[in-house]
Amino acid sequence: MHICVVGAGVVGLTTAYFLQSEGHRVSIVDREPAPGLGASGANGAQLSYAFVAPLADGSIPARLPALLLSRHAPLRVHDLAHLRWALQFLKHANRRAARDTTEALLRLAELSREFIEPLIEGERIECNFTRGGKLVVYPDLKSLDAARAQLTYQAALGTRGQVVLSATQCIEREPAIAGYLGGIAGGVWTPAEASADSGAFCARLAELLAQRGAEVHLGRTVSRIDHADGLVRALVTAAGPLRADAYVLAAGAAAAELGRTAGIDLPILALKGYSITVQPEKGATLPRASITDMRRRIVFAPLGDRVRVAGFVEIGNDDRSIPPRRIGALLDATREVLGYSVIDGELRQWTGLRPATPSGRPIIGRTPLPNLYLNVGHGALGWTLAAGSARLVCDVIAGRAPTIPMAPFQLSPQEVIHAQRLSYSAPPTAR
Numbered sequence: 001m002h003i004c005v006v007g008a009g010v011v012g013l014t015t016a017y018f019l020q021s022e023g024h025r026v027s028i029v030d031r032e033p034a035p036g037l038g039a040s041g042a043n044g045a046q047l048s049y050a051f052v053a054p055l056a057d058g059s060i061p062a063r064l065p066a067l068l069l070s071r072h073a074p075l076r077v078h079d080l081a082h083l084r085w086a087l088q089f090l091k092h093a094n095r096r097a098a099r100d101t102t103e104a105l106l107r108l109a110e111l112s113r114e115f116i117e118p119l120i121e122g123e124r125i126e127c128n129f130t131r132g133g134k135l136v137v138y139p140d141l142k143s144l145d146a147a148r149a150q151l152t153y154q155a156a157l158g159t160r161g162q163v164v165l166s167a168t169q170c171i172e173r174e175p176a177i178a179g180y181l182g183g184i185a186g187g188v189w190t191p192a193e194a195s196a197d198s199g200a201f202c203a204r205l206a207e208l209l210a211q212r213g214a215e216v217h218l219g220r221t222v223s224r225i226d227h228a229d230g231l232v233r234a235l236v237t238a239a240g241p242l243r244a245d246a247y248v249l250a251a252g253a254a255a256a257e258l259g260r261t262a263g264i265d266l267p268i269l270a271l272k273g274y275s276i277t278v279q280p281e282k283g284a285t286l287p288r289a290s291i292t293d294m295r296r297r298i299v300f301a302p303l304g305d306r307v308r309v310a311g312f313v314e315i316g317n318d319d320r321s322i323p324p325r326r327i328g329a330l331l332d333a334t335r336e337v338l339g340y341s342v343i344d345g346e347l348r349q350w351t352g353l354r355p356a357t358p359s360g361r362p363i364i365g366r367t368p369l370p371n372l373y374l375n376v377g378h379g380a381l382g383w384t385l386a387a388g389s390a391r392l393v394c395d396v397i398a399g400r401a402p403t404i405p406m407a408p409f410q411l412s413p414q415e416v417i418h419a420q421r422l423s424y425s426a427p428p429t430a431r
Protein backbone atom coordinates (compact mmCIF):
# COMPACT_ATOMS: atom_id res chain seq x y z
CA MET A 1 0.00 0.00 0.00
CA HIS A 2 1.17 3.58 -0.65
CA ILE A 3 0.87 5.63 2.56
CA CYS A 4 1.53 9.35 2.86
CA VAL A 5 2.50 10.75 6.26
CA VAL A 6 1.91 14.46 7.00
CA GLY A 7 4.68 15.71 9.30
CA ALA A 8 8.42 15.03 9.37
CA GLY A 9 8.73 15.33 13.14
CA VAL A 10 9.70 12.46 15.38
CA VAL A 11 6.16 11.04 15.35
CA GLY A 12 5.65 11.17 11.57
CA LEU A 13 9.13 9.85 10.76
CA THR A 14 9.00 6.89 13.17
CA THR A 15 5.56 6.07 11.74
CA ALA A 16 6.98 6.20 8.22
CA TYR A 17 9.95 4.03 9.31
CA PHE A 18 7.84 1.23 10.77
CA LEU A 19 5.35 1.37 7.89
CA GLN A 20 8.23 1.10 5.42
CA SER A 21 9.73 -1.80 7.37
CA GLU A 22 6.37 -3.59 7.03
CA GLY A 23 6.65 -3.36 3.24
CA HIS A 24 4.57 -0.26 2.52
CA ARG A 25 5.62 2.42 0.06
CA VAL A 26 5.81 5.66 2.06
CA SER A 27 5.80 9.35 1.26
CA ILE A 28 6.37 12.09 3.84
CA VAL A 29 5.37 15.71 3.43
CA ASP A 30 6.39 18.65 5.60
CA ARG A 31 6.03 22.40 5.17
CA GLU A 32 9.51 23.07 6.59
CA PRO A 33 12.64 22.95 4.42
CA ALA A 34 14.19 20.16 6.55
CA PRO A 35 12.94 17.36 8.80
CA GLY A 36 12.60 17.87 12.57
CA LEU A 37 12.12 21.64 12.56
CA GLY A 38 8.91 21.55 14.63
CA ALA A 39 8.60 20.50 18.27
CA SER A 40 11.06 17.67 17.67
CA GLY A 41 13.94 20.05 16.91
CA ALA A 42 15.66 20.80 20.23
CA ASN A 43 13.36 19.44 22.93
CA GLY A 44 14.43 18.23 26.38
CA ALA A 45 16.02 15.10 24.81
CA GLN A 46 14.64 12.80 27.49
CA LEU A 47 13.46 9.29 26.72
CA SER A 48 11.61 9.37 29.97
CA TYR A 49 9.62 6.16 30.08
CA ALA A 50 8.77 6.30 33.80
CA PHE A 51 7.79 9.99 34.11
CA VAL A 52 4.58 10.17 32.16
CA ALA A 53 2.03 11.54 34.66
CA PRO A 54 -0.20 14.10 32.88
CA LEU A 55 -0.28 17.84 33.48
CA ALA A 56 -3.97 17.60 34.41
CA ASP A 57 -3.97 16.10 37.89
CA GLY A 58 -5.78 16.46 41.20
CA SER A 59 -3.65 19.48 42.23
CA ILE A 60 -4.96 21.67 39.40
CA PRO A 61 -8.29 22.90 40.87
CA ALA A 62 -6.50 24.46 43.88
CA ARG A 63 -3.92 26.07 41.55
CA LEU A 64 -6.51 27.38 39.11
CA PRO A 65 -6.53 31.05 40.18
CA ALA A 66 -2.74 31.23 39.80
CA LEU A 67 -2.88 29.41 36.45
CA LEU A 68 -5.44 31.84 35.07
CA LEU A 69 -5.12 35.12 36.88
CA SER A 70 -1.56 35.77 38.10
CA ARG A 71 0.61 38.27 36.21
CA HIS A 72 2.68 35.47 34.64
CA ALA A 73 -0.30 33.11 34.27
CA PRO A 74 0.69 30.27 31.89
CA LEU A 75 -2.88 29.67 30.73
CA ARG A 76 -4.02 32.27 28.23
CA VAL A 77 -7.61 32.01 27.12
CA HIS A 78 -7.65 33.96 23.82
CA ASP A 79 -10.59 32.41 22.04
CA LEU A 80 -13.31 29.79 22.11
CA ALA A 81 -10.93 26.96 21.15
CA HIS A 82 -8.70 27.80 24.15
CA LEU A 83 -11.71 27.95 26.44
CA ARG A 84 -12.99 24.58 25.23
CA TRP A 85 -9.54 23.04 25.70
CA ALA A 86 -9.25 24.56 29.19
CA LEU A 87 -12.66 23.20 30.21
CA GLN A 88 -11.79 19.72 28.97
CA PHE A 89 -8.44 19.96 30.75
CA LEU A 90 -10.28 20.74 34.00
CA LYS A 91 -12.55 17.75 33.44
CA HIS A 92 -9.44 15.54 33.47
CA ALA A 93 -7.85 17.32 36.44
CA ASN A 94 -8.70 14.76 39.08
CA ARG A 95 -6.85 11.89 40.72
CA ARG A 96 -8.81 9.11 39.02
CA ALA A 97 -8.36 10.46 35.48
CA ALA A 98 -4.68 11.23 36.11
CA ARG A 99 -4.10 7.65 37.29
CA ASP A 100 -5.89 6.14 34.27
CA THR A 101 -3.78 8.30 31.96
CA THR A 102 -0.56 7.45 33.80
CA GLU A 103 -1.32 3.74 33.48
CA ALA A 104 -2.05 4.01 29.74
CA LEU A 105 1.05 6.13 29.10
CA LEU A 106 3.32 3.79 31.07
CA ARG A 107 2.23 0.95 28.76
CA LEU A 108 2.79 3.09 25.66
CA ALA A 109 6.20 4.24 26.96
CA GLU A 110 7.28 0.63 27.58
CA LEU A 111 6.24 -0.29 24.05
CA SER A 112 8.24 2.69 22.80
CA ARG A 113 11.34 1.68 24.73
CA GLU A 114 11.09 -1.78 23.18
CA PHE A 115 11.31 -0.25 19.69
CA ILE A 116 13.16 3.09 19.84
CA GLU A 117 16.41 1.85 21.39
CA PRO A 118 16.89 -1.03 18.90
CA LEU A 119 15.99 1.39 16.09
CA ILE A 120 18.65 3.93 17.15
CA GLU A 121 21.31 1.29 17.81
CA GLY A 122 20.38 -1.15 15.03
CA GLU A 123 20.32 1.54 12.33
CA ARG A 124 23.35 3.34 13.86
CA ILE A 125 21.52 6.66 14.05
CA GLU A 126 23.93 9.27 15.41
CA CYS A 127 21.94 11.32 17.90
CA ASN A 128 24.00 11.19 21.12
CA PHE A 129 21.91 8.34 22.49
CA THR A 130 22.88 7.61 26.13
CA ARG A 131 21.39 5.11 28.55
CA GLY A 132 22.47 7.29 31.47
CA GLY A 133 19.45 7.06 33.79
CA LYS A 134 17.45 9.97 35.15
CA LEU A 135 17.69 11.88 38.40
CA VAL A 136 14.76 14.05 39.46
CA VAL A 137 15.63 16.35 42.37
CA TYR A 138 13.06 17.91 44.71
CA PRO A 139 13.42 21.17 46.64
CA ASP A 140 11.60 20.13 49.86
CA LEU A 141 10.36 17.15 51.83
CA LYS A 142 6.74 17.73 50.87
CA SER A 143 7.42 17.36 47.15
CA LEU A 144 9.79 14.42 47.81
CA ASP A 145 7.06 12.64 49.80
CA ALA A 146 4.59 13.16 46.96
CA ALA A 147 7.18 11.67 44.58
CA ARG A 148 7.64 8.68 46.92
CA ALA A 149 3.86 8.05 46.85
CA GLN A 150 3.88 8.19 43.03
CA LEU A 151 6.75 5.66 43.00
CA THR A 152 4.81 3.25 45.19
CA TYR A 153 1.81 3.61 42.89
CA GLN A 154 3.89 3.08 39.74
CA ALA A 155 5.77 0.11 41.28
CA ALA A 156 2.35 -1.58 41.67
CA LEU A 157 1.83 -1.01 37.95
CA GLY A 158 5.15 -2.67 37.13
CA THR A 159 7.66 0.21 36.91
CA ARG A 160 10.91 -1.27 38.19
CA GLY A 161 14.12 0.06 39.65
CA GLN A 162 13.10 3.54 40.85
CA VAL A 163 14.61 4.54 44.20
CA VAL A 164 14.37 7.57 46.48
CA LEU A 165 17.77 9.09 47.33
CA SER A 166 18.86 11.54 50.03
CA ALA A 167 20.43 14.82 48.91
CA THR A 168 23.94 13.44 49.48
CA GLN A 169 23.15 10.26 47.57
CA CYS A 170 21.91 12.40 44.67
CA ILE A 171 25.32 14.11 44.51
CA GLU A 172 27.12 10.74 44.66
CA ARG A 173 24.96 9.52 41.81
CA GLU A 174 25.39 12.70 39.73
CA PRO A 175 28.53 14.69 40.63
CA ALA A 176 27.60 17.39 38.07
CA ILE A 177 25.13 18.84 40.60
CA ALA A 178 27.56 18.85 43.56
CA GLY A 179 27.23 22.63 43.90
CA TYR A 180 23.45 22.36 44.20
CA LEU A 181 23.42 20.27 47.41
CA GLY A 182 21.83 23.09 49.40
CA GLY A 183 18.97 23.39 46.89
CA ILE A 184 17.61 19.88 47.22
CA ALA A 185 15.90 17.70 49.81
CA GLY A 186 16.45 14.49 47.85
CA GLY A 187 15.63 12.85 44.58
CA VAL A 188 14.33 9.91 42.60
CA TRP A 189 16.78 7.85 40.61
CA THR A 190 15.54 5.83 37.63
CA PRO A 191 18.37 3.80 36.09
CA ALA A 192 16.65 2.65 32.88
CA GLU A 193 15.93 6.09 31.39
CA ALA A 194 17.79 7.39 28.35
CA SER A 195 18.40 10.58 26.42
CA ALA A 196 19.12 11.50 22.80
CA ASP A 197 18.82 14.42 20.42
CA SER A 198 15.48 14.02 18.64
CA GLY A 199 16.31 16.73 16.07
CA ALA A 200 19.42 14.81 14.93
CA PHE A 201 17.38 11.59 15.01
CA CYS A 202 14.80 13.13 12.63
CA ALA A 203 17.46 14.35 10.19
CA ARG A 204 19.20 10.93 10.04
CA LEU A 205 15.98 8.91 9.91
CA ALA A 206 14.63 11.00 7.01
CA GLU A 207 17.88 10.33 5.10
CA LEU A 208 17.60 6.63 5.78
CA LEU A 209 13.96 6.52 4.68
CA ALA A 210 14.82 8.35 1.45
CA GLN A 211 17.74 5.95 0.77
CA ARG A 212 15.28 3.10 1.10
CA GLY A 213 12.88 4.59 -1.40
CA ALA A 214 10.61 6.93 0.55
CA GLU A 215 9.58 10.16 -1.18
CA VAL A 216 10.31 13.05 1.18
CA HIS A 217 8.51 16.25 0.10
CA LEU A 218 9.96 19.15 2.07
CA GLY A 219 8.93 22.80 1.93
CA ARG A 220 5.42 21.75 0.94
CA THR A 221 2.44 22.87 3.02
CA VAL A 222 -0.70 20.77 3.04
CA SER A 223 -3.48 23.34 2.99
CA ARG A 224 -6.37 20.89 3.10
CA ILE A 225 -7.32 17.23 3.21
CA ASP A 226 -9.50 16.71 0.15
CA HIS A 227 -12.19 14.12 0.85
CA ALA A 228 -15.37 12.98 -0.86
CA ASP A 229 -17.77 10.09 -0.45
CA GLY A 230 -16.21 9.15 2.88
CA LEU A 231 -12.63 8.80 1.62
CA VAL A 232 -9.56 11.02 1.42
CA ARG A 233 -8.80 11.73 -2.22
CA ALA A 234 -5.61 13.79 -1.88
CA LEU A 235 -3.61 16.20 0.22
CA VAL A 236 -3.89 19.64 -1.33
CA THR A 237 -0.63 21.60 -1.69
CA ALA A 238 0.30 24.64 -3.79
CA ALA A 239 2.62 22.42 -5.84
CA GLY A 240 -0.19 20.02 -6.72
CA PRO A 241 -2.09 17.24 -4.95
CA LEU A 242 -0.35 14.37 -3.18
CA ARG A 243 -2.23 11.10 -3.60
CA ALA A 244 -1.81 7.78 -1.82
CA ASP A 245 -3.93 4.81 -0.75
CA ALA A 246 -3.88 5.91 2.88
CA TYR A 247 -2.76 8.94 4.90
CA VAL A 248 -1.40 9.44 8.42
CA LEU A 249 -1.81 12.83 10.05
CA ALA A 250 1.23 13.50 12.28
CA ALA A 251 1.30 17.29 12.04
CA GLY A 252 2.12 18.08 15.68
CA ALA A 253 0.64 21.32 17.03
CA ALA A 254 -0.87 22.12 13.60
CA ALA A 255 -2.86 18.88 13.51
CA ALA A 256 -6.12 20.49 14.71
CA GLU A 257 -6.12 22.96 11.82
CA LEU A 258 -5.65 20.23 9.21
CA GLY A 259 -7.96 17.80 11.01
CA ARG A 260 -10.81 20.29 10.68
CA THR A 261 -10.54 20.13 6.90
CA ALA A 262 -11.34 16.42 7.19
CA GLY A 263 -14.24 16.96 9.60
CA ILE A 264 -12.30 16.07 12.74
CA ASP A 265 -12.21 18.38 15.74
CA LEU A 266 -8.93 17.46 17.41
CA PRO A 267 -8.57 18.94 20.91
CA ILE A 268 -4.91 19.92 20.46
CA LEU A 269 -3.43 23.11 21.80
CA ALA A 270 0.16 24.36 21.62
CA LEU A 271 2.11 24.36 24.89
CA LYS A 272 5.07 26.56 24.14
CA GLY A 273 8.46 25.76 25.65
CA TYR A 274 12.08 26.83 25.25
CA SER A 275 15.54 25.29 25.27
CA ILE A 276 19.17 26.23 25.10
CA THR A 277 22.05 23.94 24.16
CA VAL A 278 25.26 24.95 25.88
CA GLN A 279 28.87 23.90 25.81
CA PRO A 280 30.27 24.16 29.33
CA GLU A 281 33.72 25.61 30.02
CA LYS A 282 36.70 23.23 29.82
CA GLY A 283 37.09 21.12 32.95
CA ALA A 284 33.45 21.47 34.02
CA THR A 285 31.71 18.25 34.98
CA LEU A 286 29.20 17.13 32.35
CA PRO A 287 26.09 15.32 33.62
CA ARG A 288 26.06 11.55 33.11
CA ALA A 289 22.31 11.25 33.60
CA SER A 290 19.45 13.45 32.55
CA ILE A 291 18.37 15.64 35.43
CA THR A 292 15.08 17.34 36.28
CA ASP A 293 15.09 20.19 38.78
CA MET A 294 11.57 20.16 40.22
CA ARG A 295 12.02 23.57 41.84
CA ARG A 296 11.94 25.18 38.41
CA ARG A 297 10.67 22.23 36.34
CA ILE A 298 13.68 22.50 34.07
CA VAL A 299 15.42 19.48 32.53
CA PHE A 300 19.09 18.98 31.67
CA ALA A 301 20.30 16.28 29.28
CA PRO A 302 23.82 15.30 28.21
CA LEU A 303 24.33 15.47 24.44
CA GLY A 304 27.98 14.65 23.76
CA ASP A 305 30.07 17.60 24.90
CA ARG A 306 26.97 19.80 25.25
CA VAL A 307 24.04 20.01 27.60
CA ARG A 308 20.44 20.61 26.55
CA VAL A 309 18.46 22.69 29.05
CA ALA A 310 14.68 22.90 28.49
CA GLY A 311 11.55 24.06 30.23
CA PHE A 312 8.49 26.34 30.53
CA VAL A 313 4.91 25.68 29.58
CA GLU A 314 2.92 28.53 28.06
CA ILE A 315 -0.52 27.27 27.30
CA GLY A 316 -2.13 28.42 24.05
CA ASN A 317 0.79 30.62 22.99
CA ASP A 318 1.77 29.61 19.47
CA ASP A 319 3.97 32.48 18.31
CA ARG A 320 7.60 31.51 17.66
CA SER A 321 9.32 34.43 19.41
CA ILE A 322 11.99 33.75 22.05
CA PRO A 323 11.85 36.33 24.86
CA PRO A 324 15.30 37.05 26.35
CA ARG A 325 13.91 36.60 29.89
CA ARG A 326 13.15 32.91 29.15
CA ILE A 327 16.72 32.32 27.88
CA GLY A 328 18.04 34.24 30.90
CA ALA A 329 16.08 31.96 33.24
CA LEU A 330 17.43 28.82 31.52
CA LEU A 331 20.98 30.17 31.79
CA ASP A 332 20.51 31.03 35.47
CA ALA A 333 19.25 27.49 36.11
CA THR A 334 22.28 26.04 34.31
CA ARG A 335 24.62 28.13 36.43
CA GLU A 336 22.90 27.28 39.70
CA VAL A 337 22.17 23.56 39.18
CA LEU A 338 25.28 22.55 37.20
CA GLY A 339 27.55 25.30 38.53
CA TYR A 340 28.80 26.42 35.11
CA SER A 341 30.21 29.89 35.60
CA VAL A 342 31.11 30.62 32.02
CA ILE A 343 29.35 28.99 29.12
CA ASP A 344 31.65 28.84 26.12
CA GLY A 345 30.78 28.64 22.51
CA GLU A 346 27.54 28.96 20.72
CA LEU A 347 24.40 29.18 22.80
CA ARG A 348 21.65 27.61 20.76
CA GLN A 349 18.28 29.10 21.62
CA TRP A 350 15.11 27.36 20.55
CA THR A 351 11.37 27.35 21.03
CA GLY A 352 8.87 24.60 20.27
CA LEU A 353 5.16 23.92 20.53
CA ARG A 354 4.12 20.77 22.37
CA PRO A 355 0.98 19.37 20.70
CA ALA A 356 -1.12 18.81 23.82
CA THR A 357 -4.48 17.16 24.41
CA PRO A 358 -6.46 18.02 27.56
CA SER A 359 -6.12 14.48 28.93
CA GLY A 360 -2.38 14.22 28.23
CA ARG A 361 -2.96 11.16 26.02
CA PRO A 362 -2.08 11.15 22.30
CA ILE A 363 -4.80 10.35 19.77
CA ILE A 364 -3.82 7.38 17.63
CA GLY A 365 -5.54 5.25 15.01
CA ARG A 366 -8.71 5.39 12.96
CA THR A 367 -10.89 8.28 11.89
CA PRO A 368 -14.34 8.30 10.28
CA LEU A 369 -12.53 8.35 6.92
CA PRO A 370 -11.28 4.75 6.55
CA ASN A 371 -8.08 5.75 4.69
CA LEU A 372 -7.08 8.52 7.15
CA TYR A 373 -5.23 7.66 10.38
CA LEU A 374 -4.05 9.82 13.27
CA ASN A 375 -0.85 9.96 15.27
CA VAL A 376 -1.14 13.28 17.10
CA GLY A 377 -1.25 15.04 20.46
CA HIS A 378 1.86 13.72 22.23
CA GLY A 379 2.30 16.86 24.34
CA ALA A 380 5.44 16.87 26.48
CA LEU A 381 6.27 13.23 25.67
CA GLY A 382 6.43 12.91 21.91
CA TRP A 383 10.05 11.75 21.75
CA THR A 384 9.45 9.20 24.50
CA LEU A 385 6.19 7.88 23.00
CA ALA A 386 6.94 8.12 19.27
CA ALA A 387 8.00 4.55 18.56
CA GLY A 388 5.16 2.91 20.52
CA SER A 389 2.62 5.20 18.86
CA ALA A 390 4.05 4.37 15.45
CA ARG A 391 3.76 0.66 16.21
CA LEU A 392 0.09 1.12 17.14
CA VAL A 393 -0.59 2.91 13.83
CA CYS A 394 1.06 -0.05 12.01
CA ASP A 395 -1.14 -2.48 13.97
CA VAL A 396 -4.29 -0.57 13.04
CA ILE A 397 -3.36 -0.27 9.36
CA ALA A 398 -2.46 -3.98 9.22
CA GLY A 399 -5.73 -4.91 10.93
CA ARG A 400 -3.82 -6.77 13.68
CA ALA A 401 -4.76 -6.86 17.34
CA PRO A 402 -2.81 -3.97 18.87
CA THR A 403 0.12 -4.84 21.13
CA ILE A 404 -1.35 -2.78 23.98
CA PRO A 405 -4.96 -1.64 24.54
CA MET A 406 -5.87 1.16 22.12
CA ALA A 407 -8.98 2.46 23.87
CA PRO A 408 -7.24 5.27 25.83
CA PHE A 409 -5.80 6.68 22.61
CA GLN A 410 -8.78 6.51 20.28
CA LEU A 411 -10.53 9.49 18.76
CA SER A 412 -13.82 9.89 20.57
CA PRO A 413 -17.08 10.39 18.65
CA GLN A 414 -17.34 13.88 20.25
CA GLU A 415 -14.20 14.85 18.37
CA VAL A 416 -15.90 14.44 15.02
CA ILE A 417 -17.46 17.63 13.67
CA HIS A 418 -21.15 16.83 13.43
CA ALA A 419 -21.78 19.36 10.68
CA GLN A 420 -19.76 17.12 8.36
CA ARG A 421 -22.42 14.43 8.81
CA LEU A 422 -19.87 11.66 9.05
CA SER A 423 -21.25 8.65 10.79
CA TYR A 424 -18.67 7.39 13.22
CA SER A 425 -18.53 5.16 16.20
CA ALA A 426 -15.24 4.33 17.87
CA PRO A 427 -13.98 0.92 16.72
CA PRO A 428 -13.98 -1.88 19.29
CA THR A 429 -10.83 -2.35 21.35
CA ALA A 430 -8.85 -5.38 20.29
CA ARG A 431 -7.65 -6.29 23.74
Ligand SMILES: Cc1cc2nc3c(=O)[nH]c(=O)nc-3n(C[C@H](O)[C@H](O)[C@H](O)COP(=O)(O)OP(=O)(O)OC[C@H]3O[C@@H](n4cnc5c(N)ncnc54)[C@H](O)[C@@H]3O)c2cc1C
Nearest residue numbers: 007009011031038039040044046222252273381382383384
Ligand atom coordinates in the same frame (compact mmCIF):
# COMPACT_ATOMS: atom_id res chain seq x y z
C1 LIG B 1 10.60 22.69 25.40
C2 LIG B 1 10.19 21.28 25.05
C3 LIG B 1 10.80 20.22 25.70
C4 LIG B 1 10.40 18.92 25.42
N1 LIG B 1 11.06 17.87 26.00
C5 LIG B 1 10.72 16.60 25.71
C6 LIG B 1 11.44 15.51 26.26
O1 LIG B 1 12.42 15.70 26.97
N2 LIG B 1 11.03 14.26 25.98
C7 LIG B 1 9.93 14.00 25.18
O2 LIG B 1 9.56 12.85 25.01
N3 LIG B 1 9.27 15.02 24.58
C8 LIG B 1 9.62 16.30 24.84
N4 LIG B 1 8.95 17.34 24.27
C9 LIG B 1 7.78 17.04 23.43
C10 LIG B 1 8.16 16.60 22.03
O3 LIG B 1 9.15 17.44 21.52
C11 LIG B 1 6.90 16.63 21.14
O4 LIG B 1 5.85 15.91 21.74
C12 LIG B 1 7.22 15.98 19.79
O5 LIG B 1 8.31 16.61 19.18
C13 LIG B 1 6.01 16.03 18.87
O6 LIG B 1 6.40 15.44 17.67
P1 LIG B 1 5.50 15.57 16.38
O7 LIG B 1 6.21 14.82 15.32
O8 LIG B 1 4.10 15.20 16.74
O9 LIG B 1 5.45 17.13 16.10
P2 LIG B 1 6.51 18.07 15.33
O10 LIG B 1 7.90 17.70 15.64
O11 LIG B 1 6.08 19.46 15.59
O12 LIG B 1 6.27 17.68 13.82
C14 LIG B 1 5.11 18.04 13.12
C15 LIG B 1 5.53 18.40 11.72
O13 LIG B 1 4.37 18.63 10.95
C16 LIG B 1 4.67 19.65 10.02
N5 LIG B 1 3.40 20.24 9.59
C17 LIG B 1 2.45 20.80 10.37
N6 LIG B 1 1.43 21.26 9.62
C18 LIG B 1 1.74 20.97 8.33
C19 LIG B 1 1.09 21.20 7.09
N7 LIG B 1 -0.10 21.81 7.03
N8 LIG B 1 1.70 20.78 5.96
C20 LIG B 1 2.90 20.17 6.00
N9 LIG B 1 3.57 19.92 7.16
C21 LIG B 1 2.99 20.32 8.30
C22 LIG B 1 5.52 20.62 10.83
O14 LIG B 1 6.29 21.44 9.99
C23 LIG B 1 6.35 19.67 11.68
O15 LIG B 1 7.61 19.42 11.11
C24 LIG B 1 9.34 18.67 24.50
C25 LIG B 1 8.76 19.74 23.81
C26 LIG B 1 9.18 21.04 24.08
C27 LIG B 1 8.54 22.17 23.33
